[in-house]
Amino acid sequence: xxxxxxxxxxxxxxxxxxxxxxxxxxxxxxxxxxxxxxxxxxxxxxxxxxxxxxxxxxxxxxxxxxxxxxxxxxxxxxxxxxxxxxxxxxxxxxxxxxxxxxxxxxxxxxxxxxxxxxxxxxxxxxxxxxxxx
Amino acid sequence: xxxxxxxxxxxxxxxxxxxxxxxxxxxxxxxxxxxxxxxxxxxxxxxxxxxxxxxxxxxxxxxxxxxxxxxxxxxxxxxxxxxxxxxxxxxxxxxxxxxxxxxxxxxxxxxxxxxxxxxxxxxxxxx
Numbered sequence: 626x627x628x629x630x631x632x633x634x635x636x637x638x639x640x641x642x643x644x645x646x647x648x649x650x651x652x653x654x655x656x657x658x659x660x661x662x663x664x665x666x667x668x669x670x671x672x673x674x675x676x677x678x679x680x681x682x683x684x685x686x687x688x689x690x691x692x693x694x695x696x697x698x699x700x701x702x703x704x705x706x707x708x709x710x711x712x713x714x715x716x717x718x719x720x721x722x723x724x725x726x727x728x729x730x731x732x733x734x735x736x737x738x739x740x741x742x743x744x745x746x747x748x749x750x751x752x753x754x755x756x757x758x
Numbered sequence: 759x760x761x762x763x764x765x766x767x768x769x770x771x772x773x774x775x776x777x778x779x780x781x782x783x784x785x786x787x788x789x790x791x792x793x794x795x796x797x798x799x800x801x802x803x804x805x806x807x808x809x810x811x812x813x814x815x816x817x818x819x820x821x822x823x824x825x826x827x828x829x830x831x832x833x834x835x836x837x838x839x840x841x842x843x844x845x846x847x848x849x850x851x852x853x854x855x856x857x858x859x860x861x862x863x864x865x866x867x868x869x870x871x872x873x874x875x876x877x878x879x880x881x882x883x884x885x
Contacts, residue, residue: 658841658845661838661842661845662841662842664838665838665839665841665842668831668835668838668870669866669870671831671834671874672831672871672873672874675827675831675873675874675877675878675881676873676874676877678811678814678815678818678877678881679877679878679880679881682811685811685814686811708796708800712792712793712796712797715789715792715793716793718789719786719789719790722786750800750803750804753804753807754803754804754807755807757804757807757808758808
C-alpha cells in the first residue's frame with residue numbers, strides 16, 4: 626500500500642469555513658459585518674435625503690416617490706433591521722471589549738438577546754411609524 | 759544600527775498596520791458616540807413618518823436637530839469608512855487594489871459626509 630502523500634506543509638490545517646456547521650456565534654459575527662456594509666450604503670442614502678430636502682420641494686418629492694414606493698419601503702425595512710442589529714450587537718461587542726461576557730454561556734445568551742431585541746425594535750419602530758401617520 | 763530603542767519599545771503599540779491601536783480605538787470611540795445618535799435618529803424618523811416637506815424642513819431647522827444630524831452624519835461616516843477599511847483589508851489581497859479601494863472609500867466618505875453636512879446647514883441657516 627503506497628504511503629499517503631504528505632501535504633505541502635506538515636503543520637495541521639484548520640478545516641475550511643464551509644466544513645463548520647453554522648452556529649449562533651459565527652452567524653451573528655458575519656451578520657455584524659454584513660449589516661455594517663449595508664449601513665454604510667444607508668449613510669449615502671441618508672445624505673441623498675438631506676440633499677433633496679436642501680434642494681427644494683421638487684427634488685424632495687422625487688425622492689419621496691421612490692422612498693414611499695414598495696422598493697423604497699423594503700429598503701427602509703432592511704435598513705431598520707440592519708441599524709438595530711448593528712446597534713445591539715455593537716453594544717455586545719463593546720461589552721466584550723471591556724472584558725465582560727466572554728464565557729461561552731453568556732456569549733450565547735447575549736447573542737439571543739441581540740436577536741430578540743433586533744426583532745422587537747424593528748417591529749416596534751414600524752408599528753409606531755404607521756401609528757404616527 | 760544607530761537606533762538605541764529596544765525592539766520591544768519599537769514594537770509596542772505598533773502592529774503590522776504601523777499605527778498601533780489608533781484605528782481600533784477610534785472605531786470604538788465612534789461606536790459609543792453612535793449609540794445615542796442612532797437611537798435619536800431612528801426615533802426621529804419614526805416621528806417624521808408621513809411628514810410633509812415643510813414639516814421636515816421645520817424639524818431640520820431646529821438647532822438641536824441640526825447639531826445631532828451633523829454629528830450623526832460625521833461620526834457615522836467616519837465609523838463606516840473605518841469599518842469598510844477593515845473589510846477591504848481582510849478580503850482584498852492584491853496590494854494595489856486594496857490601497858485603491860481603501861482610498862476610494864475614504865474619499866467617498868469625506869465627499870458624502872461634507873455634502874450631507876452642507877445640506878443640513880443650508881436648510882437650517884436658511885438657504
